[in-house]
Amino acid sequence: MKVDSFRKSRSEISRSRLVNNLRALKSLQDPGEVICPMVKCNAYGHDAVLCGKWLEAEGVDALGVALVEEGIELRQGGVDDCEILVFGVMPPTALAAVQTYRLTPVVSSLSELSELAKSLSPAAALKIHLKFDTGMNRLGLKRDDLGQVKRVLADSGQRLVVTGVCSHLACAEDLGQPNGMSDEQVHRLSEFQSELGLGGVQRHLLNSTGLVGRKFLATSRPEWRGWGARPGIALYGCFDDFDLLNEPAQKWVKQTLQPVMSVLAELVMIKRVEAGERVSYGGTWRAPATGLIGIAALGYGDGYPRLLSNRGTALIQNQRVPVIGRVCMDYTILDLSRWNGDQTLREGDLVNFWGDSGGRLGAVEVAQQVGTISYEILTGISRRIPRVAVD
Ligand SMILES: Cc1ncc(COP(=O)(O)O)c(C=O)c1O
Structure with missing residues (x-):
């Protein structure tokens, strides 16, 4: 069904x-x-x-x-x-x-x-x-x-x-x-x-x-x-x-050649952390200053590699933002401090994890960050992620 x-x-x-x-x-x-x-x-x-x-x-x-x-x-x-x-x-x-x-x-x-x-x-x-x-x-x-x-x-x-x-x-x-x-x-x-x-x-x-x-x-x-x-x-x-x-x-x-797949995740929460607070399992990332973080609904259970913890990047409004802390099964946390005091980013907005036009963040780059090939990254996207036909 x-x-x-x-x-x-x-x-x-x-x-x-x-x-x-x-x-x-x-x-x-x-x-x-x-x-x-x-x-x-x-x-x-x-x-x-x-x-x-x-x-x-x-x-x-x-x-x-x-x-x-x-x-x-x-x-x-x-x-x-x-x-x-x-x-x-x-x-x-x-x-x-x-x-x-x-x-x-x-x-x-x-x-x-x-x-x-x-x-x-x-x-x-x-x-x-x-x-x-x-x-x-x-x-x-x-x-x-x-x-x-x-x-x-x-x-x-x-x-x-x-x-x-x-x-x-x-x-x-x-x-x-x-x-x-x-x-x-x-x-x-x-x-x-x-x-x-x-x-x-x-x-x-x-x-x-x-x-x-x-x-x-x-x-x-x-x-x-x-x-x-x-x-x-x-x-x-x-x-x-x-x-x-x-x-x-x-x-x-x-x-x-143009990337056929884009992986988009919903920004389900935006929240403020105080300077010194730690993020995600093991608290491996510590906020250098008070600022915004975002919780994106994409995790290793969806095929986003856990090895990208504290290493990956995503695109929001065409800007690169770093993955902070450990990637979880259902969520990945992003540093949104560049939107401190800026209302243009909202909960429910979409984050692009790869496949953006212009080759700015492709699956090959994602793969290279974790020492593998794009084949593994693309085939790793799990059944939880609906494939939606566009244009
Ligand atoms: C038998 C065979 N032919 C063609 C291909 C396509 O290779 P590529 O994705 O590098 O074009 C593969 C990929 O593994 C393969 O196993």
């Missing part, structure tokens, strides 16, 4: 920004290259159904999820037509759901492939993509598996139909370096594809950094042409590898 939301804290998800980012990323591709936006993990915390429908309406080749469950959620939410690629390891028990919900498994081990061939009824056919481990050493078929792969596919009597091949870049940031890890991976994937005689199928490899990096570093190199992309983080307007890009790429990212 859907429960109404009474507090105003929310995460605003911008359709126009998502669409802007998608179109911009597509503009880095050559005609005919596949685009498969990644909407796994609830679209990096942005609401998979919301984003999935917007992306489908824009025209994409496929949407990428990690779990069969995530694929089912998309179909049940109304993503009807677009192909859905399931990248995670697929438990054999999921086959019926995969067929019912028309999902395409990305098969990444021999046992998965054999299990599928065995479980598929004689009259059924199933489209699959094959994923190769070209150096990441995570999921994917290895060179030694190729003989067996051929055999299982042949024995399946065309019931397993390979419609795509792919791999995942481990160090996309080195894409411009000849003989770097990415070069090695693209060569291996091409070899695997031709050894299996799968010339005409879809091929995808590039993540966000790979797609941007290729455009600005390696577009002219033939081995990098024709590869489809599976952008995730850039689609949502963040780019953690920014410092590793060259200048033109940085310029492009800065001028083009």
Whole structure:
């Protein structure tokens, strides 16, 4: 049952920004290259159904999820037509759901492939993509598996139909370096594809950094042409590898990508503390002078990291204000002393914890403050925070 939301804290998800980012990323591709936006993990915390429908309406080749469950959620939410690629390891028990919900498994081990061939009824056919481990050493078929792969596919009597091949870049940031890890991976994937005689199928490899990096570093190199992309983080307007890009790429990212998610919390209380009074658990912050503090309804239970205690900042009326004291499960306390004697700030107003326009306080910055990546910050926003579609 859907429960109404009474507090105003929310995460605003911008359709126009998502669409802007998608179109911009597509503009880095050559005609005919596949685009498969990644909407796994609830679209990096942005609401998979919301984003999935917007992306489908824009025209994409496929949407990428990690779990069969995530694929089912998309179909049940109304993503009807677009192909859905399931990248995670697929438990054999999921086959019926995969067929019912028309999902395409990305098969990444021999046992998965054999299990599928065995479980598929004689009259059924199933489209699959094959994923190769070209150096990441995570999921994917290895060179030694190729003989067996051929055999299982042949024995399946065309019931397993390979419609795509792919791999995942481990160090996309080195894409411009000849003989770097990415070069090695693209060569291996091409070899695997031709050894299996799968010339005409879809091929995808590039993540966000790979797609941007290729455009600005390696577009002219033939081995990098024709590869489809599976952008995730850039689609949502963040780019953690920014410092590793060259200048033109940085310029492009800065001028083009826009943060899709804004996290807004309601300022539920404004109060005065006297000089020397301490704030929040453990009393780790002490007021240097008498002044105002504000209690924002967003805590670590909502996904705002506790590590930002006494470290984070938020935006109010476009001004940065510091987080003071320890972040609590439901609340974060802010130093509002700049509003001492000023009536422009009221209880009920909204505080922006990240995602403000102009990139003034982005999820990447928040992530860096706690030594992580924006992916973790975005996906960490909990179910307590309603995702609200805007524009
Ligand atoms: C298989 C696969 N493809 C693409 C992506 C997207 O990567 P990024 O968000 O860095 O663009 C991921 C992300 O983890 C992934 O696991």
